Amino acid sequence: MASLELKGVRKAFGATPVLDDISLSIDAREFIAFLGPSGSGKSTLLRIIAGLETGDAGEVWLEGRRIDKLPPGDRGIAMVFQHYALYPHMSVRENMAFGLRNARVPRDEIERRIADAARVLEIDTMLDRKPAAMSGGQRQRVAIGRALVKQPSLFLLDEPLSNLDAALRLRTRVELAQLKQKVDASVIMVTHDQAEAMTLADRIIVMNDRRIQQIGPPMEIYNRPANVFVAQFVGSPAMTLAPARKVDGGEFASLQLGDGSLVETRVPASQLPGNGDLRLGLRPEAVRVGGRGKSTVKAKVELVERLGERTLVYARLKDGLAITADDEGDSKVKIGDEVPLRIDGALAHVFGPDGSGYHAVAA
Numbered sequence: 001m002a003s004l005e006l007k008g009v010r011k012a013f014g015a016t017p018v019l020d021d022i023s024l025s026i027d028a029r030e031f032i033a034f035l036g037p038s039g040s041g042k043s044t045l046l047r048i049i050a051g052l053e054t055g056d057a058g059e060v061w062l063e064g065r066r067i068d069k070l071p072p073g074d075r076g077i078a079m080v081f082q083h084y085a086l087y088p089h090m091s092v093r094e095n096m097a098f099g100l101r102n103a104r105v106p107r108d109e110i111e112r113r114i115a116d117a118a119r120v121l122e123i124d125t126m127l128d129r130k131p132a133a134m135s136g137g138q139r140q141r142v143a144i145g146r147a148l149v150k151q152p153s154l155f156l157l158d159e160p161l162s163n164l165d166a167a168l169r170l171r172t173r174v175e176l177a178q179l180k181q182k183v184d185a186s187v188i189m190v191t192h193d194q195a196e197a198m199t200l201a202d203r204i205i206v207m208n209d210r211r212i213q214q215i216g217p218p219m220e221i222y223n224r225p226a227n228v229f230v231a232q233f234v235g236s237p238a239m240t241l242a243p244a245r246k247v248d249g250g251e252f253a254s255l256q257l258g259d260g261s262l263v264e265t266r267v268p269a270s271q272l273p274g275n276g277d278l279r280l281g282l283r284p285e286a287v288r289v290g291g292r293g294k295s296t297v298k299a300k301v302e303l304v305e306r307l308g309e310r311t312l313v314y315a316r317l318k319d320g321l322a323i324t325a326d327d328e329g330d331s332k333v334k335i336g337d338e339v340p341l342r343i344d345g346a347l348a349h350v351f352g353p354d355g356s357g358y359h360a361v362a363a
């Protein structure tokens, strides 16, 4: 049985629609990331699931029970907010006990749940401290602990790591990944950080423009983006999109770029739309500095970004197209150089006139 199911959820604020026909189904114990740009409706959807906001249409089901008419407290859902706040005058233990006392959970049961959650979150030595005497990451864990003790069947985390500095964010991300192994609940985490979504989620739900753009495991989202939006939003640096023309030929599509060069993809030619403008999608790993041959283009280097294990080369083809290429960590390339770039057609994606993605079949 699906843990959470949304059917045709819609929401507008006044005349402005923010969610349009959202349907999805999440399995028990699945870790889901909602990934999308600011304003794409992620928090609003989470709040509708939690019952803090009412949808204009649609249904919300949790473990076979329709919950969209139930008050938040009766839904079996716990939420950690984008801007969470702990009670500063209460100890960690009191912060965690507060909601349970209000719900009239027996005292020894509260103690047991707090002890369990504190052990999982590794804050068991800090239960008598006040939040002010804790680091940002520790406070973050208390906020998660406060949700954990409710023993929800669904956890909603709205940008749980956004108010942490970069190093702490990375550490807490690892902790969340470990927590996921220990907790018997489904989790939906909102983020606009794709690295966070890629490392933590079983499946990513990419949102933009009021709608779900794609649902899938991280590597499927990366390798088979459903459309131009997903292709450009996921992956850093963004995929190069080159206007291209289909050249008549064999089983797989051959595309001609604006500078006249030809790229032989592994995308079945029969899948592509018959007419209209196409775009060739190239992640940096599909474009290597150096080489010769028919899929080699000439480019002028505009920026060299050394990342240690690899070097990203931002260059421009003679027709003006900006393209990002990969080179060795100790790349000799300098700004202003004219370099050959070899395009690996087997790694190329093709996008149709409506933005739909077409991908290589496995060799």
Ligand SMILES: Nc1ncnc2c1ncn2[C@@H]1O[C@H](COP(=O)(O)OP(=O)(O)OP(=O)(O)O)[C@@H](O)[C@H]1O
Pocket (backbone or CB within 6 Å): 013, 018, 036, 037, 038, 039, 040, 041, 042, 043, 044, 045, 192
């Ligand atoms: N209570 C409200 N009244 C009016 N408009 C709202 C309200 N809440 C959200 N919105 C609008 O709805 C849209 C979606 O907002 P939402 O907070 O869900 O986005 P988000 O994806 O969580 O963005 P972020 O990444 O910035 O947190 C935005 O355009 C926002 O301005």
Ligand SMILES: [Mg+2]
Pocket (backbone or CB within 6 Å): 042, 043, 044, 082, 158
């Ligand atoms: Mg938000």
